[in-house]
Amino acid sequence: MRITHLFTGKDNQSHFEEIEIRLESRGSLGLFTDPAVVKAFFFREVPAGYRYTWHTVVCREYVVTLEGKAEIEVSSGETRRFGKGDVLLAEDVSGHGHKTRVIGKKPWRQMFITLE
Numbered sequence: 001m002r003i004t005h006l007f008t009g010k011d012n013q014s015h016f017e018e019i020e021i022r023l024e025s026r027g028s029l030g031l032f033t034d035p036a037v038v039k040a041f042f043f044r045e046v047p048a049g050y051r052y053t054w055h056t057v058v059c060r061e062y063v064v065t066l067e068g069k070a071e072i073e074v075s076s077g078e079t080r081r082f083g084k085g086d087v088l089l090a091e092d093v094s095g096h097g098h099k100t101r102v103i104g105k106k107p108w109r110q111m112f113i114t115l116e
Helices: none
Strands: 004-006 014-020 038-046 052-057 063-067 071-074 079-082 088-092 098-103 108-115
Touching: none
Parallel strands: 004 088
Antiparallel strands: 004 014, 038 108, 052 098, 063 088, 063 108, 071 079, 071 098
16 A cells, blocks of 8 residues: 655655555455554544645644645645545654645545554
């Protein structure tokens, strides 16, 4: 399973990379990842047109888009769009950070899973 990773590089700037999440078979139950300890779990909705200037995340977290679309821009100017079902592992807790904007006419609904 591939997801997008948002992280702070050695240059103190935010970057994207695609990472592979390892899944292992548990027979007839399907494929699983190793369990992760989580700190909190919550939902969030921001309206169409929402913009958030340069910022970092407060803590390491998975962000799962449930509905709507958003575009995230990193320090280099590279942008990525996230829509329904996309998973982002956000770990740029320091440095220059990233910008976020909701695109389209729908609110952006997300599920956050914060990590310890």
